[in-house]
Amino acid sequence: MTAHKAPSVRTRRRRAAAHAPLRGGKRRLWAGLAALTALGVTGFAAVGWMSPGAGRTHTDARTAPTAPTAPTEHATSGTSPTAKPRATHPTAGSEASPGPSSTRSFPAPSSPAPRRTGIPATGPGTFTTAPGGSAKVGKGTALRYRVDVETGLDLSAADVAAQVEHVLADRRGWTADGHSAFQRVSSGATDFVVKVATPGTVDTICGQYGLDTGGEVNCSVDKNVMVNLRRWLLATPVYAKDVVAYRALIINHEVGHFLGHGHVDCPGPGRPAPAMMQQIKGMHGCAPNVWPYDDAGHYVTGPAVP
Numbered sequence: 001m002t003a004h005k006a007p008s009v010r011t012r013r014r015r016a017a018a019h020a021p022l023r024g025g026k027r028r029l030w031a032g033l034a035a036l037t038a039l040g041v042t043g044f045a046a047v048g049w050m051s052p053g054a055g056r057t058h059t060d061a062r063t064a065p066t067a068p069t070a071p072t073e074h075a076t077s078g079t080s081p082t083a084k085p086r087a088t089h090p091t092a093g094s095e096a097s098p099g100p101s102s103t104r105s106f107p108a109p110s111s112p113a114p115r116r117t118g119i120p121a122t123g124p125g126t127f128t129t130a131p132g133g134s135a136k137v138g139k140g141t142a143l144r145y146r147v148d149v150e151t152g153l154d155l156s157a158a159d160v161a162a163q164v165e166h167v168l169a170d171r172r173g174w175t176a177d178g179h180s181a182f183q184r185v186s187s188g189a190t191d192f193v194v195k196v197a198t199p200g201t202v203d204t205i206c207g208q209y210g211l212d213t214g215g216e217v218n219c220s221v222d223k224n225v226m227v228n229l230r231r232w233l234l235a236t237p238v239y240a241k242d243v244v245a246y247r248a249l250i251i252n253h254e255v256g257h258f259l260g261h262g263h264v265d266c267p268g269p270g271r272p273a274p275a276m277m278q279q280i281k282g283m284h285g286c287a288p289n290v291w292p293y294d295d296a297g298h299y300v301t302g303p304a305v306p
Contacts, residue, residue: 122201123151123152123153124150125201126151128157130148133185141181146194164184173291174292191223192255206221220255220257261276261292264276274301
């Protein structure tokens with residue numbers, strides 16, 4: 001997809017993814033390399049998942065041509081930006097697996113998530129809205145958003161909403177830019193909607209904007225932040241041991257597109273992967289990271305992707 005410089009809030013509002021035994025010195029060298037590997041894994045856990053008080057889904061096809069506006073179930077605000085469609089395709093096995101990481105900064109779902117098997121291929125295309133709402137987080141005029149879960153899924157809309165709220169409220173999230181603000185609502189005008197849906201429904205909605213999500217990935221089109229159920233439940237190989245962390249990357253990446261941020265590449269070996277990097281395509285030497293900003297409030301980015 002075409003990367004571009006992130007616009008200001010005002011601009012956003014204007015515009016609507018068997019070796020043989022080693023001996024002697026070689027054995028010692030092997031042990032040293034193993035120790036360094038362990039240290040790298042530990043570093044990921046420490047850097048990526050410190051608690052909010054202390055211390056990155058995804059999907060993307062190329063930008064599609066102008067497409068028709070998809071029908072929405074609810075009224076939407078006429079002031080929300082129109083983001084370019086985004087989606088990302090996975091290349092399984094191209095990512096290195098991290099060690100366990102802490103998810104202390106996320107609320108635990110009140111009900112267990114479905115297992116890896118039995119994910120429905122498609123659904124009815126209707127949605128249940130999470131009840132209630134949240135307080136405003138961030139500075140500036142709040143972008144009002146809703147969280148919907150496709151009807152019939154073994155997911156609690158309230159649990160999904162709680163996780164989305166927590167991601168958008170984290171101080172390493174988009175509010176760290178100093179002008180983005182969010183507030184979840186369950187009725188009335190909205191600027192965007194986070195929708196968790198079956199692969200088939202995601203394909204249908206994203207396809208209306210010319211994106212091929214292939215039954216596998218997420219997309220951000222118009223006012224819809226579409227989350228593929230497979231990615232929500234299974235993550236990717238890099239984040240397979242910390243699916244909740246990958247959910248934060250999905251939300252940060254797709255909402256980032258809605259805010260006008262384009263794709264970037266790895267800034268250098270060992271450095272944190274930007275949230276706007278297509279990590280599902282491989283880490284390219286970067287360390288796993290799900291947040292757009294680091295703990296010191298610095299934007300994590302890299303070279304723009306053409």
